[in-house]
Amino acid sequence: MPFTAWSKIVKDPVTIKDPLNREAAPRYRGFHDNDVDECIGCGTCEAICENEAIDLVPVDGIETKDGDSGLRPKIDYGRCCWCALCVDICTTNSLRLTNEYTWVDTDPDNFRFVPGVDEKDWYEKEDGWRKPVPNYHFYGQERVEMEELPAEARGDSFIEFVKGYSKDQAQQEADRCVECGICIGTCPAHMGIPEYIKTIRNDDMEEGLKILYDTNPLPEICGRICTHKCEDVCSVGINGDPLSIRWLKRYIADQVPSEQYHEILDTQKIFKGDTKIAILGSGPAGLSTAYYLSLLGHNVTIFEKLEKAGGMMRYGIPEYRLPYDQIDKDVDYILSLGVEIKYNTDVDAKMFKKLESDFDAVFISTGLHAGRSTRIPGSDHKHVFQSIDLLRQITAGEEIMVPEKVVIIGGGNVAMDITRSMARLQKIKYGKVQTLATSLESEEEMPADREEVVEAREEGAIIDPGWGPKEIEIVDGKIKGLHVVKVLSVFDEDHRFNPKFDEDNKKFFDADMVVESIGQAPDLSYISDELKEKLELGPRGRYLLNEYNQTSVEWLFAGGDIVVGPDVIHGIADGHKAAVGIDNFLHNKKK
Amino acid sequence: MINKFLGFEPDKSKLPSATAKIGADLDLSSHKYQKIWLGPNHPGVTGNMAIELTVEGNTVVNAKTHVGYLHRGFEKLIERRLYVQGFPTSIRMCVAEPDTNEYLIATCTEQLSGYDKAVPEMAKWLRMLSLEMARLQGLLRGVPGQGGTFALGLGVQWGVYLRDLILDRFEELTGARVYHMYIIPGGVRGLLPDGFKERMEDNLMDIDDFIIRIRKLMFHNSVFKTRAKGLARITPEMVDKYGIVGTNARGCGVKRDVRKDEPYLHYDKLDFDPPTDSDGDIYARTWVRWQELIQTVDLIRQIMAKMPAKGDIKAQMPNVLHWQIPKGETYVRLESGRGEYGMYYVTDGTDKPRRVNLRGPSYTHAIALLEDLLVGADVADVHAIMVSLQTCPPEIER
Amino acid sequence: MSEKDMNYKVSQMLKRSETNVSNAKKSFVRPEDEEREVVAPDGSIMKVNPIYDYFSGKRPEEEKPKNGIVEKFLNWARAESIWVLGFGTGCGSIEIPPLVTPRFDMFRFGVQMRPTPRQSNAFIISGYLSVKTLKRVIRTYEQMPSPKYILALGSCTINGGMYYDSYSTINRLDKYIPVDVYIAGCMPRPEALLAGFMKLKELIKAGKAEKANEYARNFDEYKANQKKIIKDWNMPDYNW
Amino acid sequence: MNEILDKIKQKYSAEDVKVQRTGLAFVTVNKDVALDAVTWLRDYEGYSHFVMMSCVDWIEDGKFQLLYLLHNPVTKTDVGVKTLINRDNPAMTSGHHLWKQVWTYQRELKEAFGIDFPGSPRVDENFVVEGWVDIPHMRRDFNTKEYSEETYFPRPGRETHDPATYMREQLYPNQPVTAKRKDNDK
Amino acid sequence: MTVYVKFGYTLLGLLIVLNWGFLMGATFRKIGARVAGRYGIPFYQPWLNLLKNISTRTTITHGVMYYIGPVFRLTGGVGLFLFMPMVFTGDPAGLWTNYSFEGDLILILYFQVFGMLGMALGAGQGGHPYSAMGIARGLAQHAAVELPLTLAFLSIAIQYDTFSVYKIVEAQQGGMMNWVLFTNPFAAVTIILAMLGAMGHSPFNLVKAPNEILIGPATEFEGTYLGFMQSAGSILHVMEAVLFMNLVFGGATSWIELIVKTFLIYFWSVFVGMVFPRFKIEQSVTWFFKVPLLLGFLAIIIYSF
Structure with missing residues (x-):
């Protein structure tokens, strides 16, 4: 009987008493909140938003720095559909949705806000939609492992041990890129990283090479030994492994044989004017300047002190990391653009003066080729070497002393290079490794790349950081070893170099030979005093440069390690800037 | 012409003539007929559509369905969106039971990209759970809603309340009330939140009670019987002719259910038999839906009992921002509360689909079938007939 | 509209798209509805315009509120008795049934649904509006007696929402009809909708919900916007 | 399934036969015989359920691809009969006599793609859009976003920044972006 | 007692009836809401609705009859009230007997149709096809209701040999067993069944069904007109209940009794209406022409011979 329905009249209403303050479910997708300190403004939320509801806007109080664009998402609630794809893809997990859902307003223009910045009353709500866990990712979290020779196989030779990606691997790795562009801003050369990664996905290597050469004429070299500041800030790396941008760059360059370069980059024939430019040093900065100046139609002459071009890339970096044929590939291409190079030409002050009159402009990039000494007692012994000299000698094929035990002082990449080179040489000679590297900085503070340290240890070298060298003990004219004391701190409160030692905590490293690798210095003896006076000095004793790397003497440009570094990519960026600067300078002069 | 290619002659006597007009050709200036519009602003119309009725007194002599009031051009919009961006757009193609669209667009992309085997087990069960919950909430509106068309508002009030409880469970599980x-x-x-099953079971018990009440209120109600019986009868012969699917077909004894015919997800692991009735009128269709209500409650219980406790919820897929699917095309169907619901999906190798075409059951039910069923019906029955066919305008015009 | 008329319209349409004369004057008015001159029985010539009868062509006028306390009292009554038109223009209308059923029960707040525009004074624009519906919405809105209020639900009415790039739906509702209260969400929950009603009540009680007068004041502007997108403008400029 | 595909290949010289998954196959036949094939499948092979009719715009080939998707309720299999028609002045034989709902699809296709089906009832009536004066809206060359922006004026006041560009502007102001190459013929 | 005092009391009575009509309407909506499981409107909602309606600024017109329609409807209700004895005090010229006179039963029957006809005119001029359709249905159904109702009235008139409602009430005094309900059960049952149709609740409310047609005759009415119509509706509801109370349930000796009895009588139609869907017009006509008509005839036959 339908009348049974009336039995409901004795039951209480099921209505929600206070619907205006009802809490939504813990997983409810309500209004946005953003942890602005975590957020890096990568813009993946903007990219995935199908409604174009998200804008990236600058926000007061948040500064742009490496790895943080300084932008924050601004959401238009006139567009949003609360699908939370922006939350699910957020690289930093900073974006979330709270379970607040009521927003009533009379002015439609109010429905835009920057979550986490604009005052809203729902930020304190804990509940709401977050990225589901576990195993819920919109892009690969793990880096495609690069195949490397195992430590046993590589330890006794100088062949390149990083094998490079196969096509599948490269595409898989390239697929992880979210194309945010944080890396572009951080890279000194502002390479179009997402763009060339895209060409890998599309398997269009020619396009990729073009993009590489737009900003970087040394892709083979950079693809191997770049200090990859881009990877440090990679947004994918915040909750997972960063993209291996360096290996992907190398992949592109590796795929294209050098014969095709001219054709792909359309440089079979290039315009040459009548301007002449001298470049001192054929390191990355010099080569880069030469490349871009050639493209701009200038006649370039490089003066190189050593036998071969490449500078520190060739003479500073061991072959197992950067094979010489790959350097040749890049260098030869640049030289083939009509760049004249004079090897074994040491430019002194007299010659430098001549350059001034012979050439329209001069670019100096002579690098840091003078090693710094610790100046501790015993450091003037003949078996105490500078790492930079040793590395140069190894490259030049000269015989060097390979003792049974060696101690290296220094914690930078160069120290690791010499450590690993010495380890290899020891392995070849003695079949075992007795190399020890020590540094002032503790394990965490060591400036060397982490992988360098790990690989060095794999190869048998001992890395024992956190010790300050005190004295090299010399017995009977022979080195016995190195006395060290424990370092308490390297930098003081103002982040200035000011090491403090714990004198009671001592250690002694046995050694037949000590290598100092605590930094390098430029050798600018070719600059005459007269000129020096004209040059304005900036802070920390460096020459003041404008944004085109032009010194206060307008025909003189500088770049590379003598300006900032030591770093390949900075050198390349300097070269690029200087090339544009020189071009502008000459163009104005002509007028 | 045909003989040349075939060597056979199609039986043309079965067919209407090629120049047949749809609908009657009426002389409106004869003053015998009046034209009235039902909708779009009319409480009796489901959603936002209109029926242009030509009436002779109280009897409909011609009906034309007008759609497009909800047209948003989804199919065009999805062509502009990445594969992963398709699902928020697609679900809005039908507001009454949106989960079906989510499933279809996900399955189409998975099939064409070859990831359909990679979908984790747990995800499949959860998909099934959400689909059945969607069916349940649809039926909780639909079954008493048929009474509502005859002004039996009480059942609607109870039904929508219970639907709201299911929406609360949806909210817990998916994070949203309607567009999940x-x-x-x-x-x-x-994954299922803690205590979900217990709360769901509570609601299902309420629904069990409701099922018995609604039976007394509607199916034992003489006035309801008087109005619903014999109205808008669908015969089994009409089923293929009009492309009738789902409960509308099952109401006249044609047992078609995609869940049984081509089991997707894990429907082959569940124990159920789609209900049928033989009359084919509104009463029979509502009766079938009422039985389906019982069955859906049972299916949800089965799913919750059989599903694994935990597991992965998503397969490892390429980066969604530049996921490209090679050229291909597919058609995926499922059984929605309204019947066969399908999606034709064409990809062309880029990161966006080439064409997405939705086949909603209302497309045939609410135009060709409804227009024919309305002829000869009372004006007061138009709304009831429309609802009994489970018309959902947004899936017609998309 | 009969089949013949449809055919005529479509042929007109196709002709235009073929020749691609977008600037030419378009007419969607049926031939019998066009403005023309007819000869009266007495032989005189008179102009007729079937679409515009006397009242339809009349502009809406501003209706000034009454003075002081009277208006306040009436506003209180208006605020506590909001009659909503039952016209589900978009997907947000799916959240109307929960509101009139036990779970949320908006009757207790004095909000009720009415089936005809003549008897309602609040209009819920439940989300996106296709141009085809907008035409009906304008007609319906103009038929509602003043004072009338509009609640706009969801992103779609604010800036296009999900359908910002759709050729069929409008982006900003306030260009075509004045809106009193916006409720964010896609779609807003019933609770948010209730909060919207509370806000509307506040506005009415404060005497700030005078958008119907705003519509009358800026009538030409609104009409221009409406006519810009409704290409087949075959109705009177104002429907009372 | 394969049997039917073989037959259809033989009878109607179908090309491009592709089995998408178990129980679903697509074939392409000549425009002249497409409806014959559909009729044959319906009357002789039991494909009595008309699932849908659809169209894909292959604008780069200058073709419209029409699809008639048929379902056999007994064997639970689907055959999609496809045919390519020219994109200029597209027209196709009407199939409204085969199933009752076909004319609706044809009416939609006429509106959305501009494909004519002479003789199909109400084919010229508006379906979903009203007062449409642009090119048919489902064609690939119709840009919906452009149309929307021109017609419906999105709310102004929005601006976005590209992280890479913005960072470069902030961190390295005034820095040249790239060296413009000088060409030979200058 | 002067004419003016009488008139004053009539106005007071009308006010009571109007307010009781509003309150009763709200109460029944609350009861209905309770069965559905919710709270429903506040008790004071009808007054607010009235206020709101008459404060509507826009007034539109479709012509003179459009104005007059709601007035007719109100007249129907007020007419019913004017000639209906409300509270039985034993004095035929009592203050609450209004203008009841010999033969007012016939006038009351007329006034029942009067409102509907007025609506028909007004709605017809409103021009909306749904109005016309609704009013056509309403008149058809009203005719079907009136027939058994008139037969039952006749039967009662024959029973007490009078057409005066006052006298019928008077004859029923002195205990429950004197009520027509027990003295003339056939007529009483006829009235109780036909009452469902007269009250206009489900299953006999196709006239103003929002689903089947828009809202029937009232489609085009707004603002003040609608306020008028609502007030008239409230008065009509109470007065119909008072009529049936007077004819079948022994009238009322005080306002309290009147309120209780009308409430219960009205509740009967709600009790049925809540759980039944509505009939189509031909179905409801058929229904009235079956059992109620038969019983009506029986009631006449029994008292005629």
């Missing part, structure tokens, strides 16, 4: 956006290419977007 839960099924995503590769899997789903969340």
